[in-house]
Amino acid sequence: MKKLILLGLISASCVAQAAESSHYQFLDKLAENSFFKDTKVDLTLRNYWKYLKENEAQPKEVHSAWGQAFGLDYKSGYFLDFIGFDATYTGVIKLGASDYFSTRGLLYNDGTGMNKDNAKGFSKIGQRYVKIKLGNDEVKFNGKYGWQILKNYGVLTASNRLSQNSYLGYSGILSYGHLSLDTAYVTSAINRDSPNKVHFQTKDKKNIDYIFTSGLTYKDQDLFLTYNYGEAEDYQRRHVIETAYKPTEQLTLGSQIYGSYALDEYKNMAASKKEYDNHAWHYAADAKWQEQVWSMKFGIAYTQAKKENAVGNYGRHIAGNSRGRFNALTSAGVDYMRDGELALTAVGTYNFIDELTTGLQINYGQFDYKDNTVRTGELNIFNRWAPTDPRLKNLSVFSMFGYGWSYKHGRDDKTPTLDHNNKYQRSPSLSGEVIIEYRFNLL
Known part of the structure; x- marks a missing residue:
């Protein structure tokens, strides 16, 4: 037993x-399994302070906001080499704010008006989507459905402040060799300074059901060429052409063309809400020379945006609550995109040491209005410190401070306000921003 x-x-x-x-x-x-083996989790700490003092459309005001963001980014591998899931969580803490803080795009405006008491932190899951992939090394397709960030995707893009704006919908990229075709259909958005889902909107606050966009891109070692088309339902139609060519190792030549056409909902708006009457175009070109420790970049641009009895402008965004793709040098503190405006830009950088880049950017624009040659400009000094020590390799510190001069105009348009002598009135400004970011690879 x-x-x-x-x-x-x-x-x-x-x-x-x-x-x-x-x-x-x-x-x-x-x-x-590749679903777990290829999974990545990153933690990003981002501290952002942004400041502007100006009196263009009201008595002298300070626009200032300061916050701290904590971002957790999860990217899975692909189960059965086919399907996966990604998500991004962001939490923002308010550190400081003035009245008009919401123009800086950092903190949530939990209220009406421009009162600093409305400034709040927030949290959100800005990305959460299912992803799939098909094909091989020669021909492949990557698709997503859900809330996603679309950076320079068709006519849409994303803006990174303390968080990024994201879109709800479908997107996909079909690639073959140096060619790629991307398409997206999105129906809602979450803005960069808010946790809330919002509709796309016209300038007079009517909802837009969808934005569709698609683009064809060729890219190799020396040439980048892309054409993109987009439409916000019955509101605006948009074209984007961007090129960059490297004839030598040091020289890069670029050009950008952006065009918008009014559709029925846009045409039916009151004139005071319109940025242009029927169509607007912005043409830009640039040249950059890059040496080991310094670089110089020059740009020139011109805008056509006719508007009856007013100064029109090329609006960057195809609809409210979206961000429009725009990569020309004329995107600055004050966008140089008014009708008939010629803009000149210059950016120079120098690396005093391996870790520190110092730069100077000069912007100048002018256009004619009622016997006035209206001149605007900016002078900005910036620094970027990115340590090379392995223990600090994911740290970066960026700062920029500048002086600008513009002109007084109405709150809702870009038309100059003239004095009793029919002369435009200059409006000086001071601006600054500091960004401190550190990334941790948790997995």
């Missing part, structure tokens, strides 16, 4: 060991 009991105990122990071994083998096999 004792022998039978002992034999039973030995057998049970062997079965348990075999089960435990099988269990660990299963876990080991699971860990080797």
